[in-house]
Amino acid sequence: MEDEPRLPPELERAIFELVAISWPVFIPNLLLVASRVRYWVHPLLHRTLTINAPTIPGLPPSSVATFTHIQQTHPELLRGVKNLMILHLDTIETDTILSACPNVQNLYILLPGRPAVQRRTALDAMPLRHLYCELDDIGIVSNKDIFSSTLFGGLTHLELYDIEDEEEYWTGLAALPRLTHLAFDTFATYLAARYKEVLERKKDLKALIVLRRPSARHAQITVEDKRFVMMPLENYTRDWQCGVLYGDDFWARADKFIAGRIAGLPPPDAQYPFYLSEDGSADPLPSPTFDRSNLRFI
Numbered sequence: 001m002e003d004e005p006r007l008p009p010e011l012e013r014a015i016f017e018l019v020a021i022s023w024p025v026f027i028p029n030l031l032l033v034a035s036r037v038r039y040w041v042h043p044l045l046h047r048t049l050t051i052n053a054p055t056i057p058g059l060p061p062s063s064v065a066t067f068t069h070i071q072q073t074h075p076e077l078l079r080g081v082k083n084l085m086i087l088h089l090d091t092i093e094t095d096t097i098l099s100a101c102p103n104v105q106n107l108y109i110l111l112p113g114r115p116a117v118q119r120r121t122a123l124d125a126m127p128l129r130h131l132y133c134e135l136d137d138i139g140i141v142s143n144k145d146i147f148s149s150t151l152f153g154g155l156t157h158l159e160l161y162d163i164e165d166e167e168e169y170w171t172g173l174a175a176l177p178r179l180t181h182l183a184f185d186t187f188a189t190y191l192a193a194r195y196k197e198v199l200e201r202k203k204d205l206k207a208l209i210v211l212r213r214p215s216a217r218h219a220q221i222t223v224e225d226k227r228f229v230m231m232p233l234e235n236y237t238r239d240w241q242c243g244v245l246y247g248d249d250f251w252a253r254a255d256k257f258i259a260g261r262i263a264g265l266p267p268p269d270a271q272y273p274f275y276l277s278e279d280g281s282a283d284p285l286p287s288p289t290f291d292r293s294n295l296r297f298i
Contacts, residue, residue, distance in 0.1 A: 009036075028058075082103065129156050157179075174198050179205065
């Protein structure tokens with residue numbers, strides 16, 4: 001027989017919900033505390049869906065079948081999805097999932113070779129704050145007014161898998177009203193001038209990050225701005241999930257590194273104040289573009 005709660009039910013519920021939202025890794029354990037706690041916390045179990053992707057401990061495995069089951073039995077739970085990862089699905093499945101999860105704030109989408117069809121309508125309605133994508137995957141197929149869509153208006157963090165050297169592209173990025181963190185997966189020395197241009201135009205940008213493959217060496221990009229960071233990242237999906245669960249992702253590591261740099265902490269060598277290794281230390285060895293289509297999950 002369960003013990004009666006010692007706190008007022010409203011306060012007790014607020015406490016458990018706060019724990020579940022702040023540390024989702026503990027939700028499976030919270031479900032076992034008591035039936036009332038399960039009732040409060042169970043809807044929060046599906047705040048994060050990782051469709052067609054391996055998951056780290058603490059995130060429930062999910063698939064198209066999982067999504068379909070939730071949609072058929074408790075469709076209201078999908079309105080509570082805040083973090084969504086979709087990998088390698090066909091167009092119909094992707095559009096169905098996006099349409100059923102209108103309140104997503106953090107979207108990671110990778111659909112190589114699968115053009116977007118009727119996808120923008122669902123995306124424009126989302127209160128997106130973090131977006132990880134290739135522009136083709138979200139229905140952006142032209143450089144004309146490339147970032148004028150409403151789906152970019154609320155973004156604070158944007159990682160782009162593709163990159164263009166067109167004036168409209170960089171002008172549009174610099175004009176995004178709430179953007180504070182920007183990352184690219186493409187390593188290209190000829191784009192150094194574009195990186196500088198964005199940093200000069202957008203003074204409220206806190207970090208511009210170029211992600212790269214950890215092992216290869218390449219010529220150094222020099223951007224004389226403390227907000228510019230190059231960082232190796234081998235396991236993209238795992239990093240995103242660690243960010244959701246623990247707040248420990250490449251954004252957080254870059255913020256810490258930049259804060260130290262601004263405070264005058266090492267590395268003191270002016271030849272490489274722009275690089276960050278996966279463990280957070282200085283790393284002077286940038287590299288070519290990492291191929292996201294060959295994702296590895298450790």
